[in-house]
Amino acid sequence: MKKVITGDHSVAYGAKLARAEVVAAYPITPQTLIVEHIAEFVSDGEMDAKFMPMESEHSVMSATIAAQAAGARTFTATASQGLAFMHEMLYVAAPLRLPIVMVNVNRTIAYPVGIWCEYNDSMAERDSGWLQVYIENNQEALDMVIQGYMIAEDRRVLLPVMPCMDGFVLSHTVEPVELPAQEDVDVFLPGYEPVYSLDPDNPAVAGSFMPPEYIMEMRRQTMDAVEASKKVIPEVGKKFASRFGRDYGGLVEEIGTEGADVVLMTMGTVTSTAREVIAEFRGRVGLVKLRFYRPFPSDEIRDLGSRFRAIGVFDRSLSYTGGGPVFEEVKAALYGYSDIPVINHLAGLGGRDVTAQEIRKMCELTLRAADGERVSRVNWHATRGVPV
Amino acid sequence: MTAMRDLPDENLFVMGHTACPGCGVAISIRNALRILGKNTVVYVPASCGVVFSATYPHAAMKVPFLHTAFENTGACISGLKAAYEKKGKNVNVVGFAGDGGTYDIGLQSVSGAAERNEDVIYICLDNEAYMNTGIQRSGSTPFGAWTTTTPVGKLTRGKREFKKDLPEIMAAHDIPYLATLSVAHPADFIRKVEKAKTISGFRFLHMLTPCVPGWKIDQAKSIEILKLAVDTGMWTLYEFEYGERKVTYRPGKMRFVKDYLMMQGRFRHMSDEDIKRMQGWVCRKWGQHYGEKGSPEVCPVELPAEHHAITEDHRGMHGP
Numbered sequence: 001m002k003k004v005i006t007g008d009h010s011v012a013y014g015a016k017l018a019r020a021e022v023v024a025a026y027p028i029t030p031q032t033l034i035v036e037h038i039a040e041f042v043s044d045g046e047m048d049a050k051f052m053p054m055e056s057e058h059s060v061m062s063a064t065i066a067a068q069a070a071g072a073r074t075f076t077a078t079a080s081q082g083l084a085f086m087h088e089m090l091y092v093a094a095p096l097r098l099p100i101v102m103v104n105v106n107r108t109i110a111y112p113v114g115i116w117c118e119y120n121d122s123m124a125e126r127d128s129g130w131l132q133v134y135i136e137n138n139q140e141a142l143d144m145v146i147q148g149y150m151i152a153e154d155r156r157v158l159l160p161v162m163p164c165m166d167g168f169v170l171s172h173t174v175e176p177v178e179l180p181a182q183e184d185v186d187v188f189l190p191g192y193e194p195v196y197s198l199d200p201d202n203p204a205v206a207g208s209f210m211p212p213e214y215i216m217e218m219r220r221q222t223m224d225a226v227e228a229s230k231k232v233i234p235e236v237g238k239k240f241a242s243r244f245g246r247d248y249g250g251l252v253e254e255i256g257t258e259g260a261d262v263v264l265m266t267m268g269t270v271t272s273t274a275r276e277v278i279a280e281f282r283g284r285v286g287l288v289k290l291r292f293y294r295p296f297p298s299d300e301i302r303d304l305g306s307r308f309r310a311i312g313v314f315d316r317s318l319s320y321t322g323g324g325p326v327f328e329e330v331k332a333a334l335y336g337y338s339d340i341p342v343i344n345h346l347a348g349l350g351g352r353d354v355t356a357q358e359i360r361k362m363c364e365l366t367l368r369a370a371d372g373e374r375v376s377r378v379n380w381h382a383t384r385g386v387p388v
Numbered sequence: 389m390t391a392m393r394d395l396p397d398e399n400l401f402v403m404g405h406t407a408c409p410g411c412g413v414a415i416s417i418r419n420a421l422r423i424l425g426k427n428t429v430v431y432v433p434a435s436c437g438v439v440f441s442a443t444y445p446h447a448a449m450k451v452p453f454l455h456t457a458f459e460n461t462g463a464c465i466s467g468l469k470a471a472y473e474k475k476g477k478n479v480n481v482v483g484f485a486g487d488g489g490t491y492d493i494g495l496q497s498v499s500g501a502a503e504r505n506e507d508v509i510y511i512c513l514d515n516e517a518y519m520n521t522g523i524q525r526s527g528s529t530p531f532g533a534w535t536t537t538t539p540v541g542k543l544t545r546g547k548r549e550f551k552k553d554l555p556e557i558m559a560a561h562d563i564p565y566l567a568t569l570s571v572a573h574p575a576d577f578i579r580k581v582e583k584a585k586t587i588s589g590f591r592f593l594h595m596l597t598p599c600v601p602g603w604k605i606d607q608a609k610s611i612e613i614l615k616l617a618v619d620t621g622m623w624t625l626y627e628f629e630y631g632e633r634k635v636t637y638r639p640g641k642m643r644f645v646k647d648y649l650m651m652q653g654r655f656r657h658m659s660d661e662d663i664k665r666m667q668g669w670v671c672r673k674w675g676q677h678y679g680e681k682g683s684p685e686v687c688p689v690e691l692p693a694e695h696h697a698i699t700e701d702h703r704g705m706h707g708p
Contacts, residue, residue: 021474024467050470055500059463062497065456066431066467072474092456198452198468200427200479207455208444 001179007170008033010138010177011077011103011163014145016047017185018101020075021192022067024052024060028082029115030167031105035077049075057082061089061102068098069206071197073149076100079167080107080121087125093160094129095222096206097195099152100160101145102130106268106316107167108350116351117167119267119317123293123325125162129222131229132294134267135165138175143246146180149189150236156228158195164293166269167351180244188243230295249289251297257286262310262366265290265330270314270347270354277359285363290326298333305338312366316348323378341369347381358382390582392574395422405448407440410607412597412614413513414440415571417484420511420593423581426451428480429472431465433489434458436520437513459493461485462501465508473507480509480585487514487528491554502561502590509584509591512554515599523602527552530622531666532649532658535602540657550669555594559628564589567627567636570596572614576625576637583627596623604653613651620648621674621682635678642683645670664688 005013011034015023023042025035041047050072054060057078068074078086083104093100108118122132131151135141141163148161165171198206210218234250241247256278257263263286266274271289278285288304288311290297304311311334315324327344334342345362348354358381365388369375380386400421407414413436421428429452432438438455441448456464461483469481490498490512498510517535518524525535531550534540538547558566565587567580584591596617598610605613617623618639625637645667649655658666671687681687 022467022470024463024470050474052466052470053504054463054466055496055503059460059466059497059500062456062460062463063467063470066454066464067471067474069454070429070468070471070475072471088457089460096456198429198454200429200452203447203450203452205442205444205447205449205453205455207438207453208442208447209438209455210444214444 002176003179004174004176005138006033006172006174007138007141007165008105008172009037010142011145011165012037012041013177013179014142015075016041017180017182018075018146018149018189019073019191020049021072022050022052022064022074024054024063024067024074024076026054026057026060026078026082028057028079030107030171031077031079031082031103033171034103034105057085058089061086061093064100064102065089065093065096065098068100069096069198071194071199073192074100075102075145077103077105079105080109083121083125084109090125090128090130092207095218097158097225098160099149099158101148101152102160102162103141103145104162104164105167105171106164112350114350115167117169117316118349118351119164122162122164123317126294126325129159129226130294131159131161131226131292133161133163133292134290135163135170136269136271136289138170138177139246140248141165141170142177142179143240143244143248146185146189147236147240150240151229151232153192154232154236155195157225157232159222159225159229164268169269184243188240226295233292248291251292251295252300253289253291255287255289256283257288259283260286260308262286262312262370263288263304263308264312264314264359264362264366265326266314267293267316267326270316270359273354273356274359277356277363280360281363281367284367293326296329296333301330301333302337305334305340308340310341310343310366310370312343312345312362314345314347314362318346318349327378341375342377343369343375344378345381346378352382354381361388389579390423392578395578400426400428400450401441402448402450404446405440406443407436408600408607410598410600410610412515412571412599412610413437413486415610416513416595416597419571419574419577420581421449421451423578424480424482424585427478428482429454429468431455431461431468431481431483433461433485433494434520435486435489437484437486439520458489460497461489461494462497462499462510465510466501466504466506469506469508482509482511484511484513486519487512487516488518488526491527491552498558499561502558502563502592505563505589507588507590509593511593511595513595513597515597515602516551517599517602519599519602528554531669532655532662534654534657545657545659545662546655555628558592559631559633561590562631563592565627565629566592566594568594568596568623568625570614570618570623570625572611573618573625573637580627580636602654605651609651613648616643616648616651619643620645621670622648624673624677626677638678642674642686644686
């Protein structure tokens, strides 16, 4: 069935179709519609879940962790300050190996206070052990909630997954979305079978106080699980594609890269605009959609380094290293493998529109760098007082 | 009602835990779990309770145990209960949180859980300071008490503020059941835990729990001091059911608060004037709890007119 719905509504359908059993929630713009829709589903008896209207995001993530540890499939959603308020608890979920799915609707972190899209909320949580996938459209939002559980609950992974979706551009914008049939989702995603859970018939401790003799091994196990997800993610994607007919690729998606001189790497909704713009460059510029930021696709990036003469990297967040976090990690991945120019394109901070004009400029600068011209490594696009 | 001798011998909080001898928290947990039984799941926030019962790879509780952070006991027990409800399992979900984790950093979380009337038992183990981090003052620390952050110095001597009245705050949530307890009064203790176990909705059990190093007391005196807390009016045993207060034990004779204070190193520096102020505060509480004035030998005829929670510093700011 096709419906014309917002990204938030699409995510709520995803949680419903995935049969999330416990949904703890706290409102924050632009996530609010997600939890409103889920509250409606539950209130109308369309979704068989326990809806918990909590008193803060910190309590949302606490209740979610506890419910998941007790054996329930959980879902929640947040944004920006709410994600920051959960920070402490995010670090608990991954090493406890709890396959929670939480959508983050990307919104700028204050100060300055704004409600529009920037990635500085989720990217600040890159070291928490959560897997992060960035979403391009409302269909992908729904599909990645369902795939999120498949990835998270895979016994090789057992890690929480955070689909990240551009605030307003997707959350409050309607698009046609194909809603899969419940029977099909049930076959693809069976009920949650925890490896272990807190059960009075089989008592165990979750969350021990742990001396240094053991913590290195815990960290290494979590790292191994993140690495294992690199194999699981494309497998789940293929399986999903064969049942539902939509294939988003693995950790990255390549668009028109064959025979290109350079590639531009984008994330989220900017990718859609870039799909149009690269056509103007008659095959010289390819597009790479960075889907997963965790696990970070280092192997795929090294492969790009061997095939193209320059990489342009779009960042919607700033690391105060001079450039953006994706730029820094792309360079780190290429270190020792390739010395092609990597050009950072900062744009869209605070939710400023990233137009075709800026993307055209990103392509041009990346091409000029490939041709040996001295191009600034970090470029602030459409920023007053900063020439590009 | 079960008598002490009829409680099951099997402890669910077992020997080998690493709490101090005489620890009020450990004695309270052990006895509460004997009454609650095996069909119980426990959440403990950051506290001595985690260290002495769940240091990897050991476990001192024979029931499922969860720990995640400090300020979230109300939220975690809510989440546990939600999952069991969804799975159709009837389980006692219990949080054992300290005073710091309840009065201060956890107040939002406990208030949220109480307001939603979550079907859980919240047990506040009140040792009147942040003991696990090394005895820092909390909202529960009594007036005059020495802690490492209310030192006995040249200008100030111990804590200058009075203890926050948390049970009143919790009672204002209009929860199904609230009780104050002490393991030194076992019959009352058993009756209240049993009662909490049979009621559904949010149940708040508040236990005074002496801390040997934090209160600077003899490890053999925990129970004696608890008894004295009740006899002086520093702790009152009562229960609330939907806002209705009922005192469950009344001491035969009101004793001077000085007798309680002088048994504990944390109070021994207190001046006569501070002890008098403390006695005035206790007498006011006694009046509130028992519905009549304390005994005339103990309580001054005229209580100081000022509000006792206002400190000297605040008085200076607001004029005489």
